[in-house]
Amino acid sequence: MSGLKATRPGLIALSIWGIVTGVAMVKSGLTEHASIAMSLLVYAGSAQLTSLPLIAAGAPLWLIFAIGCIVNLRFLIFGAALHPFFQSMSWPKRLLLGYLTVDITFVAFMPKFADSHNKGSTEQRWFYLASAVSCWIVWQLTSLIGIALGSIVPASWSLGFSAILALLAMVLPLIKTRPMMISVFAAGATAWLGQPLPMKLGLLLAVIAGIASGMWAEHVVKNGGKGTA
Amino acid sequence: MSTLDNWYPYLAIVFVMVSVVLTRASYWLFGHLVPLPDNVRSALRYAPVAGLVAIIVPEIMPWEAGIGPVFDLKLIAALLSIVLFQVTRNAVVLIIGGTVALWILRTWLG
Numbered sequence A: 001m002s003g004l005k006a007t008r009p010g011l012i013a014l015s016i017w018g019i020v021t022g023v024a025m026v027k028s029g030l031t032e033h034a035s036i037a038m039s040l041l042v043y044a045g046s047a048q049l050t051s052l053p054l055i056a057a058g059a060p061l062w063l064i065f066a067i068g069c070i071v072n073l074r075f076l077i078f079g080a081a082l083h084p085f086f087q088s089m090s091w092p093k094r095l096l097l098g099y100l101t102v103d104i105t106f107v108a109f110m111p112k113f114a115d116s117h118n119k120g121s122t123e124q125r126w127f128y129l130a131s132a133v134s135c136w137i138v139w140q141l142t143s144l145i146g147i148a149l150g151s152i153v154p155a156s157w158s159l160g161f162s163a164i165l166a167l168l169a170m171v172l173p174l175i176k177t178r179p180m181m182i183s184v185f186a187a188g189a190t191a192w193l194g195q196p197l198p199m200k201l202g203l204l205l206a207v208i209a210g211i212a213s214g215m216w217a218e219h220v221v222k223n224g225g226k227g228t229a
Numbered sequence B: 001m002s003t004l005d006n007w008y009p010y011l012a013i014v015f016v017m018v019s020v021v022l023t024r025a026s027y028w029l030f031g032h033l034v035p036l037p038d039n040v041r042s043a044l045r046y047a048p049v050a051g052l053v054a055i056i057v058p059e060i061m062p063w064e065a066g067i068g069p070v071f072d073l074k075l076i077a078a079l080l081s082i083v084l085f086q087v088t089r090n091a092v093v094l095i096i097g098g099t100v101a102l103w104i105l106r107t108w109l110g
Helices: A002-027 A032-042 A045-056 A061-071 A074-086 A091-099 A103-113 A122-152 A160-174 A178-193 A198-222 B007-030 B038-060 B073-088 B091-108
Strands: none
Touching (some): A002 A032, A002 A045, A002 A122, A002 A160, A002 B091, A045 A061, A061 A198, A061 B007, A074 A091, A074 A103, A091 B007, A160 B073, A198 B038
16 A cells, blocks of 8 residues: 555545635536536546636537647656556556546656666556555545535625646746746737637647747757857 | 427537547557557647637627727736745635635625
């Protein structure tokens, strides 16, 4: 049960997140039914919170889908790192474990097993499952609490804003390098200027600006000013 | 409200679910077939952050149709919460502090 122990510190943050997301779903105008369905089916704080303003604005479904993919792209990197540990399992099990992967489980698992020679041991898989399942249970319970709270608490408490702050709390620790700072600035400026564009197209432009400027800045830093103007 | 009560939110939820399953599980299922080159890896690092920023910015620095940029007290509250996070490095402090800040600002100035 070392998987549970390693996951425990993350569960407190996850609880706050679950409550905030639960409240945000109700406050954005989703019915309690829809909120519960979203919590059970989607099970992804950042994807849920980013989709809420879009759903409230009646954005086209393809855009909601695209943004859901974009904010979850980090899981491709997680998946690439985790792949060696689970590749010999059957595909339904891999599909399930992959779907249950959240940041906290990845962060608990990798430092412990990244350097182990025997990748894919029973111990590692039980550790992963214990961590993933405990995150799932805590998330669903706290989301339910949030959904219940959301129906009681008045709008004047501005708890919908807490959801935006939760996203902010996710972004800030990731801004560690200068290229990332430049990427965030470019994405933010584009998103601000792009607001009058139809169908929330400014959102996609902002993502493109963020990726392009980040990669450009990385390239410049790597070359250390050698020859680049 | 009438559109929100019908099929649209449920369809949207299914679309978000598919996006989550695709991104989370695809590498678990097909990772042995697709290598991840370095430049793709670096693009994948910037995309989620840019996506989150693109959602946050219009919420705290909104434009109104036909008017252009408008000031919202959420901007002040968000800046305060960033300062709180830089001092404490604690996400919970950021969320609660920023929410309370907006609440106070709206009560006094709103």
